[in-house]
Amino acid sequence: DAMVIQNPRYQVTQFGKPVTLSCSQTLNHNVMYWYQQKSSQAPKLLFHYYDKDFNNEADTPDNFQSRRPNTSFCFLDIRSPGLGDAAMYLCATSGQLNTEAFFGQGTRLTVV
């Protein structure tokens, strides 16, 4: 059974039109992460939530925002997508000490 679910799997958005990607988890984990992965590159951490505490990576553009209304759900908002934001966006969760992170299958974003 899928434990970290990302919807949709594929998203096409217009240049400059706000878009929201969603992630849900059934693991009740405290931490939720968002990664951006461009073609042939490793996943790059954008930000994460530790419970309700939001932690932004220093080089994450302001164009990227996130919301976590409850433990199970987390959203990635891209306020004005540019062509360079086309990528796979990965959501992951992790729990208590020394446990692995569980990744969703990702949402592939295309900007036209």
Add this chain to the structure above:
Amino acid sequence: DAKTTQPPSMDCAEGRAANLPCNHSTISGNEYVYWYRQIHSQGPQYIIHGLKNNETNEMASLIITEDRKSSTLILPHATLRDTAVYYCIVRVDYGQNFVFGPGTRLSVLP
């Protein structure tokens, strides 16, 4: 920044053991070594992790050197479905992020 270095690519014959090295010479005493893999267009999949001792599970074995400065992931009988990018990550326990380096692209050849 990633704290690990891995060869960019490796080949392995189907049915043979795949040994993927990782160098983490600056690892500190409380950092764990994690291995993930990513098959094309899928999310990364957890394989195994360890601190000091060697670990084995149904997918792989993890051998960590005594000085903990390097480790090797062993897939004992590689299959074509093991073709993927393999990432080695060092991480302190809870509260630290998973930072990915470039990884090793493993190609299992028939």
